[in-house]
Amino acid sequence: MPVRWKRAMIVWSSRSTIAQRVLYGVRIAFGFIFLLFADAVMRLRKVEHEKESTRIIDEHSLCQQKLQKFYAQRNTYLTGITMFLGLILISTHSLIAQLSENGDASTAPRLVSSGPHSAKAETERLKSELSKARKEVEELNRKDRDMETLKKQAESSHREYMRLADECEKLQKQIDTSSESKKDA
Numbered sequence: 001m002p003v004r005w006k007r008a009m010i011v012w013s014s015r016s017t018i019a020q021r022v023l024y025g026v027r028i029a030f031g032f033i034f035l036l037f038a039d040a041v042m043r044l045r046k047v048e049h050e051k052e053s054t055r056i057i058d059e060h061s062l063c064q065q066k067l068q069k070f071y072a073q074r075n076t077y078l079t080g081i082t083m084f085l086g087l088i089l090i091s092t093h094s095l096i097a098q099l100s101e102n103g104d105a106s107t108a109p110r111l112v113s114s115g116p117h118s119a120k121a122e123t124e125r126l127k128s129e130l131s132k133a134r135k136e137v138e139e140l141n142r143k144d145r146d147m148e149t150l151k152k153q154a155e156s157s158h159r160e161y162m163r164l165a166d167e168c169e170k171l172q173k174q175i176d177t178s179s180e181s182k183k184d185a
């Protein structure tokens with residue numbers, strides 16, 4: 001489920017009169033469940049007290065007593081868990097309602113700061129950042145052109161050096177051949 005929908009549902013549940021009535025009904029049901037829990041605890045104590053005070057003569061009365069104890073324990077656990085889950089439900093709803101109220105309060109300053117005056121300031125700031133970025137781009141382009149020029153100069157210097165080295169080698173050979181011919185003569 002998208003976050004926008006979840007937020008809308010949370011805001012609706014925290015502000016809706018229907019949701020408030022349902023929460024009121026849950027609190028009333030919680031009160032009745034508490035009464036049932038108290039009754040289950042009293043019945044469990046009563047069953048345990050009867051077990052201690054009476055002597056069991058036959059097998060049927062023993063099974064009956066254990067069955068009553070089982071039902072009392074079951075009712076105690078069920079109503080206790082139901083109360084616990086009801087408390088969790090109520091506290092979760094109240095926390096979500098507080099969170100949505102705090103979320104609305106935290107978005108209010110953003111709306112105030114996003115007025116026309118701050119929009120102009122933001123526009124000016126963005127324009128200055130844009131001009132700085134353009135200057136940096138121009139500087140980098142200039143450096144690239146300088147680098148290309150330097151590469152071309154280095155390449156032409158290398159070609160000239162190689163030409164001069166070849167010419168020097170030819171002259172050395174001519175000198176060597178002329179000195180050998182003079183030695184022979």
